[in-house]
Amino acid sequence: MRIFPSPAALPLPVYRDFVDMLYSMAVPIFGLGAVFVGICVLVGLELGNGFLLVLAGLGALTTFLRLATLRAYGRSGPVDDFDTLRRWERRYAIGNYASAILLALLNVVAISSHYPLLHLITVSLVFSFGAGIVSRTSVRPAICVTSLLLATVPTIIALALHALTSHATLLHSELFLIEAFIVAMITGLSLQTVGHLYRSAVEHHTARHDMAKLARTDALTGLSNRLLLRELFQQHAATALRTKHLVALHYLDLDGFKAINDRFGHPAGDALLEQVARRLERIVRSEDVVARLGGDEFVVLQVDLSDESEAELLARRIIREIGKPYLVDEIEMLISVSVGIATAPKLGIELERLLACADGALYRAKAGGKARALFCAEADAAKADIAA
Numbered sequence: 001m002r003i004f005p006s007p008a009a010l011p012l013p014v015y016r017d018f019v020d021m022l023y024s025m026a027v028p029i030f031g032l033g034a035v036f037v038g039i040c041v042l043v044g045l046e047l048g049n050g051f052l053l054v055l056a057g058l059g060a061l062t063t064f065l066r067l068a069t070l071r072a073y074g075r076s077g078p079v080d081d082f083d084t085l086r087r088w089e090r091r092y093a094i095g096n097y098a099s100a101i102l103l104a105l106l107n108v109v110a111i112s113s114h115y116p117l118l119h120l121i122t123v124s125l126v127f128s129f130g131a132g133i134v135s136r137t138s139v140r141p142a143i144c145v146t147s148l149l150l151a152t153v154p155t156i157i158a159l160a161l162h163a164l165t166s167h168a169t170l171l172h173s174e175l176f177l178i179e180a181f182i183v184a185m186i187t188g189l190s191l192q193t194v195g196h197l198y199r200s201a202v203e204h205h206t207a208r209h210d211m212a213k214l215a216r217t218d219a220l221t222g223l224s225n226r227l228l229l230r231e232l233f234q235q236h237a238a239t240a241l242r243t244k245h246l247v248a249l250h251y252l253d254l255d256g257f258k259a260i261n262d263r264f265g266h267p268a269g270d271a272l273l274e275q276v277a278r279r280l281e282r283i284v285r286s287e288d289v290v291a292r293l294g295g296d297e298f299v300v301l302q303v304d305l306s307d308e309s310e311a312e313l314l315a316r317r318i319i320r321e322i323g324k325p326y327l328v329d330e331i332e333m334l335i336s337v338s339v340g341i342a343t344a345p346k347l348g349i350e351l352e353r354l355l356a357c358a359d360g361a362l363y364r365a366k367a368g369g370k371a372r373a374l375f376c377a378e379a380d381a382a383k384a385d386i387a388a
Contacts, residue, residue: 033063
């Protein structure tokens with residue numbers, strides 16, 4: 001049984017959120033690094049301890065590299081696959097572990113000398129580090145727990161060993177043992193808190209993304225709905241303007257679906273629509289978009305085209321594949337599909353206008369004998385402008 005859940009067990013959007021949270025902590029990383037370097041330099045110079053000055057240099061380098069990694073992640077753009085997110089998570093983890101180890105080394109050096117005020121500051125720095133990673137890094141529990149233990153276990157051991165040294169201070173050994181116990185106890189409580197915070201974060205983010213998905217997908221087929229289609233169209237239209245390519249909007253209407261719905265009932269009609277949706281998903285490329293607007297109306301958003309002939313080829317393939325027989329409740333059913341096509345930016349980049357243009361071409365295709373594909377003509381565009 002795994003102690004820490006695999007990232008693959010999370011929905012990709014949730015995992016991306018968690019990695020984004022890791023890379024949103026520039027201020028805490030800089031603050032911790034600055035305080036760490038300042039303490040090492042100040043105490044190192046005061047005590048003539050060269051090792052603390054070396055730690056200061058390593059702390060400055062680690063902080064710089066961690067902040068540079070955060071900046072690189074921010075400039076990389078949205079990540080859409082688990083493997084890339086895992087690589088970014090590992091990069092963050094390495095930086096976090098390095099900071100934890102440096103902090104532990106500072107405490108070992110500080111506690112080995114009898115300098116109570118320095119002990120107070122360095123142990124407080126461990127508490128601050130622990131509180132920060134538990135509150136901010138618990139979404140990746142393996143990183144959080146490992147970092148916490150790297151910082152606290154050496155500190156606990158150093159406090160316990162220092163308690164064994166003889167000193168004239170009253171209750172010297174007893175107080176250092178108590179301090180070691182306090183750090184150990186808080187570490188244990190923090191480990192329990194990590195699990196609770198992680199489970200709560202998973203539930204919250206999963207529910208949020210599920211709600212967002214439901215708002216943007218068709219309940220019956222799982223395809224994009226009009227809202228998500230609009231968002232994706234705006235993205236692809238902007239890209240088309242920048243790259244001088246085309247985007248084609250295929251407006252589909254099933255021929256003969258109403259008769260099947262009336263004859264066999266709505267459950268059979270719904271099952272047929274689901275099969276149509278799956279066929280459309282298999283026909284198009286991964287970067288294209290299939291949406292259902294309602295009833296038996298579908299839209300295929302074909303992106304990154306060099307010429308309108310590519311849109312015509314896809315429309316013909318859609319007509320051919322959708323026209324093949326379906327089997328619903330062991331009953332063979334036949335339908336066809338008519339297609340109206342509008343392209344952007346040739347006809348503008350307003351989705352509603354393009355849908356109206358494609359709908360006009362679709363109407364002509366159905367009137368001309370069905371199972372046909374026609375491009376939006378000037379008359380269709382003119383009607384769309386009037387309707388708008």
